Amino acid sequence: MPSSAGSRSWRSATAAARAARVVEAIGAEGLEPAALPAAVFAELLRQDAALIAGIAAYRRHPYARALADPPVVWAEGGSRLLDYGATAPDRAAGPVLLVVPSLINRAYVLDLMEEASFLRWLAARGMRPLLLDWGWPGEAERRFGLTDVIAGRLERALVAAAAIAGERVVMVGYCMGGLLALASALRRPELVRAFAALATPWDFHAGDPARARVAASLLPLFEPLMAFHDALPVDALQVLFTALDPYGVAAKYRAFGRLAQDSARARLFVALEDWLADGVPLAAPIARECLGGWYGRNEPARLAWNVAGLPVDPRALAVPAFVAVPGRDRIVLPEGARPLARLIPKAVLHEPCSGHIGMVAGSGAEAALWRPFASWMSGL
Numbered sequence: 001m002p003s004s005a006g007s008r009s010w011r012s013a014t015a016a017a018r019a020a021r022v023v024e025a026i027g028a029e030g031l032e033p034a035a036l037p038a039a040v041f042a043e044l045l046r047q048d049a050a051l052i053a054g055i056a057a058y059r060r061h062p063y064a065r066a067l068a069d070p071p072v073v074w075a076e077g078g079s080r081l082l083d084y085g086a087t088a089p090d091r092a093a094g095p096v097l098l099v100v101p102s103l104i105n106r107a108y109v110l111d112l113m114e115e116a117s118f119l120r121w122l123a124a125r126g127m128r129p130l131l132l133d134w135g136w137p138g139e140a141e142r143r144f145g146l147t148d149v150i151a152g153r154l155e156r157a158l159v160a161a162a163a164i165a166g167e168r169v170v171m172v173g174y175c176m177g178g179l180l181a182l183a184s185a186l187r188r189p190e191l192v193r194a195f196a197a198l199a200t201p202w203d204f205h206a207g208d209p210a211r212a213r214v215a216a217s218l219l220p221l222f223e224p225l226m227a228f229h230d231a232l233p234v235d236a237l238q239v240l241f242t243a244l245d246p247y248g249v250a251a252k253y254r255a256f257g258r259l260a261q262d263s264a265r266a267r268l269f270v271a272l273e274d275w276l277a278d279g280v281p282l283a284a285p286i287a288r289e290c291l292g293g294w295y296g297r298n299e300p301a302r303l304a305w306n307v308a309g310l311p312v313d314p315r316a317l318a319v320p321a322f323v324a325v326p327g328r329d330r331i332v333l334p335e336g337a338r339p340l341a342r343l344i345p346k347a348v349l350h351e352p353c354s355g356h357i358g359m360v361a362g363s364g365a366e367a368a369l370w371r372p373f374a375s376w377m378s379g380l
Contacts, residue, residue, distance in 0.1 A: 047254065050257055054254050058270060067108075070087050077135070079133065081132055082130065082133055083128070084120060084128070087124075096130060098169050100184075101173075102176035103286065104282050109174075116268060139230075142281075151187060169191065170194045179202075193380070199329055201294070201333075203335070204301065205301065206333065206336040219288065231281035241331070245330050315344070327353045353368070
């Protein structure tokens with residue numbers, strides 16, 4: 001709360017406004033004051049029943065993801081490079097894209113289901129996406145820091161992708177993967193012909209600096225967990241994501257309960273929720289660097305983030321770039337993603353009216369991102 005929160009007049013005004021919103025929400029205008037508590041309690045029971053019904057509907061929904069992975073063209077440790085060019089009716093022979101997802105979610109959000117697959121859609125239009133599936137961190141990966149990931153595994157995947165292409169490739173990073181891809185593209189510019197950052201954070205203190213500092217302040221609380229697992233476990237990561245919009249969790253399940261359960265929207269909801277629950281632990285050294293260095297000290301925006309001793313400076317990226325910043329993103333705030341487009345000299349900024357996940361895999365993803373991205377690719 002701001003310092004003015006201690007003011008009696010501020011508290012009174014806020015309480016009055018909150019009470020007015022409650023009265024309006026439950027349709028209690030005209031009620032006697034003595035009847036208001038019972039009306040509020042009845043509304044809470046109604047909302048709880050709707051929430052429980054939505055969760056039950058999700059648990060009994062029959063959808064299960066059944067898409068088979070495309071061929072593996074390179075592997076190291078638990079990581080694989082999947083060739084989505086092989087999913088096209090006529091094997092894609094166009095430009096090769098090295099697609100880099102986040103380390104803390106499964107890569108298949110970009111290949112969610114038959115009717116919601118960004119990568120298969122691109123392959124059907126002549127491009128050849130190679131998806132870097134990081135996999136589950138094993139004993140070796142749990143000792144990795146960001147330099148090991150970027151200057152090690154990702155760089156070797158980039159070398160393999162360029163060898164498969166026989167030329168420079170387009171690097172595409174989603175969310176945290178955009179930061180990893182940017183650092184890699186700056187390290188090996190001779191292998192990269194263009195760069196795309198999709199919902200990628202850069203200035204972690206823009207928009208809501210308090211939120212970033214709170215995330216950083218949780219690091220000491222996570223240390224016992226990381227000492228035991230050598231990683232930040234999936235459950236701890238889920239707490240961080242849920243805390244970004246706690247009321248939204250209940251709202252989305254209530255809305256799901258009202259859907260026709262055999263509809264395409266219901267299937268997509270279940271597919272996305274299954275993916276969200278299917279997380280990946282984050283190696284402890286990387287968790288410390290991200291929470292302390294990115295969220296706490298805001299090192300990327302301060303141009304103080306180094307990989308293998310070299311600064312990650314977007315101003316040095318000399319290739320064409322596409323920066324997509326979804327306007328309704330609650331995970332990567334738009335204010336924190338836009339600065340990346342301003343720093344890259346040849347960047348095109350694209351701002352669809354969608355959310356962090358909806359932009360790549362939602363029902364409106366084709367209009368929000370897929371077609372604009374393909375148009376940019378055709379102009380390279």
